Amino acid sequence: MERTASPGAVHQSLTDGIGATPLVRLDRVVAGIAAEVHVKAEYANPGGSVKDRAAFAMVTAAERDGRLRSGGTVVEGTSGNTGIGLAMVAARRGYRCVLVVPDRTAAEKIALLRAYGAEVVLTPGTVPQHDPRHVRRLAERIAAETPGGWLADQYTNPANPLVHQRTTGPEIWAQTGGRITHLVAGVGTGGTITGTARHLREVAGGRVRIVAADPATSRYSGGDGSPYTVEAVGHYLHPDTVDDEWPETYDPTVVDEFVRVADGDAVRLVRRVAREEGLLLGGSAGTALVAALQVAADLGAGDVVVAIAPDSGRAYLSKYFDDDWCARLGFVDAATGPLVRDVLP
Numbered sequence: 001m002e003r004t005a006s007p008g009a010v011h012q013s014l015t016d017g018i019g020a021t022p023l024v025r026l027d028r029v030v031a032g033i034a035a036e037v038h039v040k041a042e043y044a045n046p047g048g049s050v051k052d053r054a055a056f057a058m059v060t061a062a063e064r065d066g067r068l069r070s071g072g073t074v075v076e077g078t079s080g081n082t083g084i085g086l087a088m089v090a091a092r093r094g095y096r097c098v099l100v101v102p103d104r105t106a107a108e109k110i111a112l113l114r115a116y117g118a119e120v121v122l123t124p125g126t127v128p129q130h131d132p133r134h135v136r137r138l139a140e141r142i143a144a145e146t147p148g149g150w151l152a153d154q155y156t157n158p159a160n161p162l163v164h165q166r167t168t169g170p171e172i173w174a175q176t177g178g179r180i181t182h183l184v185a186g187v188g189t190g191g192t193i194t195g196t197a198r199h200l201r202e203v204a205g206g207r208v209r210i211v212a213a214d215p216a217t218s219r220y221s222g223g224d225g226s227p228y229t230v231e232a233v234g235h236y237l238h239p240d241t242v243d244d245e246w247p248e249t250y251d252p253t254v255v256d257e258f259v260r261v262a263d264g265d266a267v268r269l270v271r272r273v274a275r276e277e278g279l280l281l282g283g284s285a286g287t288a289l290v291a292a293l294q295v296a297a298d299l300g301a302g303d304v305v306v307a308i309a310p311d312s313g314r315a316y317l318s319k320y321f322d323d324d325w326c327a328r329l330g331f332v333d334a335a336t337g338p339l340v341r342d343v344l345p
């Protein structure tokens, strides 16, 4: 169906465009599955990810509480989507924004943060949590030492899960007409799964099953914490530290079931979904979708599975969508084939 904007529908601010993301039903990759499987397309947020919701909510709450005032500085330690969301909101609201970023972060990501006017401070990404150079420790220090500095701290900030309880959960409930039976999401800070699940519990009790999709070695689902490839989800344990602190924003009691997902399966599925559904998704969406398809395979018609797709595959063209990168990690095999088959003239 063709769609046009409603007459007079003007956003007074870019931030009015955060949320109300589409729910998209999968078609081809679900062949043989009776249940409906839907993707909550969080890449449709203006900064390109689910973290726009948390960034906007954290800034708004800090303004309301007087912790962030005119002329203030937004500070966070992040290499990823939270940084983009905060840089975008800070630009719109006229705050200075300082982001502490691990030094191995892709050049494109750093360029993106700088494009929004954020100041980027690089620090080693491989130091343990108690080291003063650690991303979060350095961000804390910069926030404390900068007059008017405010640390967003997505790992402890209650506005992070709360925004999903107020927006993501109600959207999914309304978009499925209250028919959702299974929510599938990854856990990074845990804000998305915690807040969304809390709303679904409020409206549906235990009728909606909450499934956490976790990288195979992540601590959240009982793995040993050894490194894995998919970014921004799971909990990795630094080899030089015994710290195993989980974010306050993650409430593990909301989870009914974990599905552990191997990196290769997540990567192969996002490559398939791009080609077969026309949906270009990031790796953590792949992790969620592998779990969603696995859960859905055992369900029947009338069951409705919703998987959260936190961001787009555009940020990962040189990784998951690069044949050489995939081949090096052993993710592309004869069954999936290379991404591009060159046709010579």
Ligand code: PMP
Pocket: 049, 050, 051, 080, 081, 082, 186, 187, 188, 189, 190, 191, 192, 193, 231, 232, 233, 282, 284, 285, 310, 311
């Ligand atoms: N996937 C991606 C790509 C993300 O950026 C994040 C946020 N860290 C997540 C998943 C996890 O979301 P949450 O922090 O709400 O658990």
